[in-house]
Amino acid sequence: MQFNLKYGNGTLPADIEDRQILQVLLPKPRAPLAQPLEAVRRVLAEPDGTPPLASMLRERKPAKVVVVVNDITRPTPYEVLFPPLLEVFQEAGIPDSAVTLVTATGIHDPHTPEQNIQVYGEEICRRFRILSHDATDSRGLVYKGKLPSGYDFWLNRLVDEADFLITLGVVMPHYFAGFSGGRKSILPGVAGKETVQKNHARMVELMDNLPPIRENPVSLEMIHAARLAGVDFILNVVVDDSNQVVEVVAGDLEQAWYRAVDISESMYLVPVPRPADIAISSACGFPRDINLYQAQKALDHADKATRKGGTIIIVAECRDGYGEKVFEDFMNRGWTPQQIMDEIKAHFVMGGHKAYAFAKVAAEKQVIMVTSLPEHIVASCFARKAESVQEAVEMALEAQGKDAEFIIMPEGAVTVPKI
The missing domain is CATH 3.90.226.30 (LarA, C-terminal domain)
Structure with missing residues (x-):
């Protein structure tokens, strides 16, 4: 063969x-969405566990909107996610100047300007301020208290100061956190290096016997951190092995994300x-x-x-x-x-x-x-x-x-x- x-x-x-x-x-096949842009518009208007995004923005009238986005190492179909999201911003009266994109680099290197264009496109780079998270910059971090395991939670200052916090992501299998997306945009995405290190230290216990995702202690601590960070709304996708969108979820940090996890698991865990x-x-x-x-x-x-x-x-x-x-x-x-x-x-x-x-x-x-x-x-x-x-x-x-x-x-x- x-x-x-x-x-x-x-x-x-x-x-x-x-x-x-x-x-x-091979991953189990699942038909790509025929109209992914319309699917994104639909879930923004009918999310899981939250009011419609436009309604939330109109009610809150945020002066500072932060959108946490993936870095270059995590292929994300922004050409599908951004247009409907920006339509909602316009509908809710959110000007471009009020929006900051924070790249969730975790402990990875920051993006170059060329990488920003490669990943997000020229229009997004022209319209919005885009900053890479730096996990080692103490001046750019804020102490948010202790997580359940007892270690300190340090969070990106811009993310902490947001009046409205949105995270974008892709839900795929992960070798010790169970799955990507959702809460991982915050921890490790925009957390301090010390926090990431303490969270990831538990991988040595899990790699040989990964528990179900709803019992995974690393993932549960990530969810706790994302709640402390004040994530208001998530927009996540599941993609196939050609990076075609097969499902879109939006809304509550857990309710929407777990729905995407169940779909991703059915595709990518193969007997x-x-x-x-x-x-x-x-x-x-x-x-x-x-x-x-x-x-x-x-x-x-x-x-x-x-x-x-x-x-x-x-x-x-x-x-x-x-x-x-x-x-x-x-x-x-x-x-x-x-x-x-x-x-x-x-x-x-x-x-x-x-x-x-x-x-x-x-x-x-x-x-x-x-x-x-x-x-x-x-x-x-x-x-x-x-x-x-x-x-x-x-x-x-x-x-x-x-x-x-x-x-x-x-x-x-x-x-x-x-x-």
Whole structure:
């Protein structure tokens, strides 16, 4: 069977014997919305758990509206979300000068002006003030009290000072928070680094046995933080593996978001009969394979599809290298996977959590990467480099035997195997 696996802005070919393919793991198909713009207009007028957005804005008459938006690493169909949202602003008498877009970078790098245009479009960049969140800028953070786990909640000052707070997002599987979107726009999106670090530290407890989303302690704390931040209204979408909108939700932070979660879960959590000897997982191309930090999601999902002692092939361009400095530092310490895991468990640090994720897989399985990265960077991630997918397949068969079984994951960054 032949495959064209997404890689950067293109694809790479692969050819696997049909008899050796245990399963091709793809999201369950769901028809894209025929009129997504109309669907957005409808949910803004008939949201879940809140009055219509226009009514809320007219009643509140906010002088400062903040819209929290995703960064470049999270593909979001703004061409569908922005036009109806701006129509509502106009209807409610909200001038452009009253609206600020805050990019929820979490601990990622801030956007450049060119990236803002690439992600949001020229018109949005011309009309509105757009600022990237900086999790390390103490002057730009406000203390909001303690979260239920006992740690401090620091929030972006502009977000805190908003008279009306809206968040936009995409609801997709996430390897320890359960799903993206909703509350994640606030924590980690616009929270202080210390807060993000304390929240994410619990991932080491969850990665091997992720609880149902409504019981996930990391997610529940994120919801608590979003309530403290005062989120007034969310607008989220579920997209298919081609980034086509299949569902739109709007309204209450939990009620609307959980509805999107149920739809996303039905699409992206896919049963498999048993782990395979070899998994081939594409990180879904740019921007999801922009760096190792983002491509790790494809590794985590492939880990779930591969037996202990098996081989994982990751197809990810990673044009921007590691993607985060602390992560890079950990991977270049010359430590064993076990040493990295022990250190992160004892002294959790953001960036180190990605090192933990790579180390956890490498401790039990072999990893081969098809990537633009040089061999020394690949080796630092406890992996071997292959120049093509076919070369990687040959390397994996040499390790696992000529009759080894494969699971193929063309959308590995978003498809979650469920044994």
